[in-house]
Amino acid sequence: MLFNSITYLLFLPVVVALYWLLPNRARLWLILLSSLVFYGFWRIEFMPLILFSAGIDYVLARMIEASDDEKRRRFLMLLSIVISLIILGIFKYLIFFVDSVGSLAALIGHTPSWPELHIILPLGISFYIFATISYTVDVYRRLVPAEKSALVYFCFVTFFPHLVAGPILRAGVLIPQLAQRTAFNASAMAEGTKRIILGLFLKVVLADNVAPLVNRAFEAPLGAHGADAWTMAFLFGFQIYFDFSAYSHIAIGSALLMGIVLPENFNFPYLASSPRDFWKRWHISLSTWVRDYLYMPLMGAKPKGEDWEAMPAERDGGRDEGKRTRALFITWTLMGLWHGANWTFAIWGLFHALCIWGHRLLVSAVPALKRSPAILGCMVTLPLMMAAWIPFRAKTVGEAFHLWGRMIDPRGFFNFSLWTNSYFAAAVLMAGMLVVFGAWRLSPALATRPILRTTAQSVILAVAMAFVFVFLQVRDSFIYFQF
Amino acid sequence: MSVTHVEPRPHEPALQAWAPLVIGAVLAAAGVQYVRHDLLFDTGKAALGQLTSSLFGQASGGQVHCQNMRDTALCLAAYRAAGSPPAVLWLGNSQLHGVNRLQPGQKTAPVLVHEALAAKGRYVVTYSQPNANLLEHRLLFQQLRRDYALDTLVLSVCLDDFRESGIRADIQPPAPTKPEQAKTVEADFSPQPVVEVWLENSLSQTFPTWRDRQGLKGLADYAAYVIRNRAFGINSQTKRPVSEAQYYEKLAVLKAMIAEARAANIKVVLYVPAYRTDVPGPYVEEQYARLLGDLKALTVPGQVSFVDLTSVVPGPEWGMLKDALFGFEDYDFMHFTAEGHRHLAQGLKGAI
Numbered sequence A: 001m002l003f004n005s006i007t008y009l010l011f012l013p014v015v016v017a018l019y020w021l022l023p024n025r026a027r028l029w030l031i032l033l034s035s036l037v038f039y040g041f042w043r044i045e046f047m048p049l050i051l052f053s054a055g056i057d058y059v060l061a062r063m064i065e066a067s068d069d070e071k072r073r074r075f076l077m078l079l080s081i082v083i084s085l086i087i088l089g090i091f092k093y094l095i096f097f098v099d100s101v102g103s104l105a106a107l108i109g110h111t112p113s114w115p116e117l118h119i120i121l122p123l124g125i126s127f128y129i130f131a132t133i134s135y136t137v138d139v140y141r142r143l144v145p146a147e148k149s150a151l152v153y154f155c156f157v158t159f160f161p162h163l164v165a166g167p168i169l170r171a172g173v174l175i176p177q178l179a180q181r182t183a184f185n186a187s188a189m190a191e192g193t194k195r196i197i198l199g200l201f202l203k204v205v206l207a208d209n210v211a212p213l214v215n216r217a218f219e220a221p222l223g224a225h226g227a228d229a230w231t232m233a234f235l236f237g238f239q240i241y242f243d244f245s246a247y248s249h250i251a252i253g254s255a256l257l258m259g260i261v262l263p264e265n266f267n268f269p270y271l272a273s274s275p276r277d278f279w280k281r282w283h284i285s286l287s288t289w290v291r292d293y294l295y296m297p298l299m300g301a302k303p304k305g306e307d308w309e310a311m312p313a314e315r316d317g318g319r320d321e322g323k324r325t326r327a328l329f330i331t332w333t334l335m336g337l338w339h340g341a342n343w344t345f346a347i348w349g350l351f352h353a354l355c356i357w358g359h360r361l362l363v364s365a366v367p368a369l370k371r372s373p374a375i376l377g378c379m380v381t382l383p384l385m386m387a388a389w390i391p392f393r394a395k396t397v398g399e400a401f402h403l404w405g406r407m408i409d410p411r412g413f414f415n416f417s418l419w420t421n422s423y424f425a426a427a428v429l430m431a432g433m434l435v436v437f438g439a440w441r442l443s444p445a446l447a448t449r450p451i452l453r454t455t456a457q458s459v460i461l462a463v464a465m466a467f468v469f470v471f472l473q474v475r476d477s478f479i480y481f482q483f
Numbered sequence B: 001m002s003v004t005h006v007e008p009r010p011h012e013p014a015l016q017a018w019a020p021l022v023i024g025a026v027l028a029a030a031g032v033q034y035v036r037h038d039l040l041f042d043t044g045k046a047a048l049g050q051l052t053s054s055l056f057g058q059a060s061g062g063q064v065h066c067q068n069m070r071d072t073a074l075c076l077a078a079y080r081a082a083g084s085p086p087a088v089l090w091l092g093n094s095q096l097h098g099v100n101r102l103q104p105g106q107k108t109a110p111v112l113v114h115e116a117l118a119a120k121g122r123y124v125v126t127y128s129q130p131n132a133n134l135l136e137h138r139l140l141f142q143q144l145r146r147d148y149a150l151d152t153l154v155l156s157v158c159l160d161d162f163r164e165s166g167i168r169a170d171i172q173p174p175a176p177t178k179p180e181q182a183k184t185v186e187a188d189f190s191p192q193p194v195v196e197v198w199l200e201n202s203l204s205q206t207f208p209t210w211r212d213r214q215g216l217k218g219l220a221d222y223a224a225y226v227i228r229n230r231a232f233g234i235n236s237q238t239k240r241p242v243s244e245a246q247y248y249e250k251l252a253v254l255k256a257m258i259a260e261a262r263a264a265n266i267k268v269v270l271y272v273p274a275y276r277t278d279v280p281g282p283y284v285e286e287q288y289a290r291l292l293g294d295l296k297a298l299t300v301p302g303q304v305s306f307v308d309l310t311s312v313v314p315g316p317e318w319g320m321l322k323d324a325l326f327g328f329e330d331y332d333f334m335h336f337t338a339e340g341h342r343h344l345a346q347g348l349k350g351a352i
Helices: A006-021 A024-040 A044-066 A070-107 A125-140 A150-158 A171-179 A186-219 A226-257 A284-298 A315-339 A343-365 A367-371 A374-393 A397-407 A420-448 A450-471 B014-039 B043-048 B072-081 B109-118 B134-144 B159-163 B179-188 B192-206 B213-232 B244-263 B285-297 B338-349
Strands: B052-054 B087-092 B098-100 B123-128 B150-156 B267-272 B304-308 B318-322 B329-336
Touching: A006 A024, A006 A226, A006 B192, A024 A044, A024 A150, A044 A070, A044 A125, A044 A150, A070 A125, A125 A150, A125 A171, A125 A284, A150 A171, A186 A226, A186 A420, A186 A450, A186 B014, A226 A374, A226 A397, A226 A420, A284 A315, A315 A343, A343 A367, A343 A374, A343 A397, A374 A397, A420 A450, A420 B213, A450 B014, A450 B213, B014 B213, B043 B052, B072 B123, B087 B109, B087 B134, B098 B318, B098 B329, B098 B338, B109 B123, B109 B338, B134 B150, B134 B244, B150 B244, B159 B244, B159 B285, B244 B267, B267 B285, B285 B304, B329 B338
Parallel strands: B087 B123, B087 B150, B150 B267, B267 B304
Antiparallel strands: B052 B098, B318 B329
């Protein structure tokens, strides 16, 4: 079921109303059944897959907890990870793998003939697989107890606000909130409602109206010159930010209506002062997941509770730095491929790794940069992060490199060939983002002036609600549904 | 910000939290109703402005001028009632149905040409849409060839419309309702689109405000368009170059249309629409001259002819564009009075 649909806007209040009327155990059944309905509205035949995947990890996690043998615990954890990755691999990467092998074979003159595969990517598979992997690993690390109640566990995996496109939740965040009876809180419901309105505005008013400009520009990317390539990057950067943050806002808001608090997933990422800072602000649940389950283990770091042991700077005669860099590049490449089964996504990940690595080298060579004003960092980081979106959106690796080349090619830089609205939209959105950030920074000053604050909020919500009412239609699904 | 645990959020008092939502909802509802009742207009006609009206005329008691496949049944009925004679199909843009300062009883060029040629046993039927591009013309031509016994195609080739590439849904015939479609949805196990359409239809039937959403959206898009133009100093005289890619794409479509017509023994009359020349206009002169040259080069004696109607409508007959929302005025380079239509008809009918 799509968040930006009339169906969801009727489904949600019914579920929320029932949630508060029912006793605790019945609430859990409501969450599970409504989540399955939510998921089944897309394709009912993939419901058994999510239940199977969740079921495997439920059983294995209990077996991990029941065992004191470290080797056996480790084996069970790895078994869980392998099964999850096999499921993900079959549905998401098999065609990509086969095509890549075929392309390589073609390079050496062979044309393998194997049957054409028709595999549909189950909605949200990347997200719920990551959630279940984190669960079994956290049980293995003894960060969370294995959930005894199958009902609570399945509710954790299938909880509909986050099911399809995150935030990727840790068991320690959601399971306790599901297991205990949450108290009704009227102001939490108000906040949840506001978050949903904000999310819908970002999606149906902003993202869905930028989308045609982006689609049109990327239909014929090879004709774009410098300024156009930068415009395309910025436009898509805004589109994906609005689209994805919208989903997170609606997810967080929907959960809040049931008194369940989900972690934030975005924090003004385009105002990051460095590439590393960007990843503390963009898709936070994914970047921290990758840090905790991929990057730190690759670095050989030892978990210490919920944190990690400090890495000695000069350990192993400096090979630590090499391990750190390798971990960075491997992690980001895999994170790129997580987004999509295409080499363009791997290149996107590598680009980010390069930026982070480059920043690391620069700061270590010129320590004074650490004290430079954040705005300078923003001015350098923003174009880099926007340029990174080129391979993410481009259809082929060749297109991506062509556009990147155009971005730094001064010849014909100001040959404009996009729709006029593209430049207008990019400029207005950039200005709008700065205005919104400024207003957000000033908003604490209104805390002591409730009438002014209420007036400002009322006007903003009125405009948002009016535009959402007018623009609401299922025109485009969310971009992150394809992951 | 942690993702491994979340702190309970401090909440403001319920009244303070809900007040902006309630007030905002009331303001939003009031605003939507105000716009609905006081500002809403048919944005499909916005391109014509307040001073120009649409007129799809009749002659000999039947419709001889239609828009597209949605209303083609009217023109077809009149054609069949006339005995389905060899027909002339005239395809163009809003210049053919837009009349500036329309007065009762006035006629458009398509009706005038129809009447003039009817006296000679020729049946002229016209289809026109705002900003119709050659892709749409070609699609329409392919479909209408099946309905009319065509011996001549009259085609307006408008440089400004070379920048358009979309194909409107109205160009396609309405899709028949197939029971297999529902079966396909069930086979895909995806109830979302079916439920969404049902909800949309139910809400539209029950709530007039919901039904008006499409119009309100069009109004919002139109307002953004006008504001954008004002902000960037764009007006009707601002030069609008056609990119090389767009130009050659449309030229290729035109050549394909001509080839299809010739293969079916249908004569082709190409013409450039009348263009206001008493004030500087949006065409890049070099591009326009190139278009004229390329169209002349397409002529084939006895089969494909070309008429340059650029200057056929004198200055005073041209209209002004008055924006329907804010009232801004601009020169209109496409639409003129009924007298201008008479000049257009006079200039074209000899070539058909």
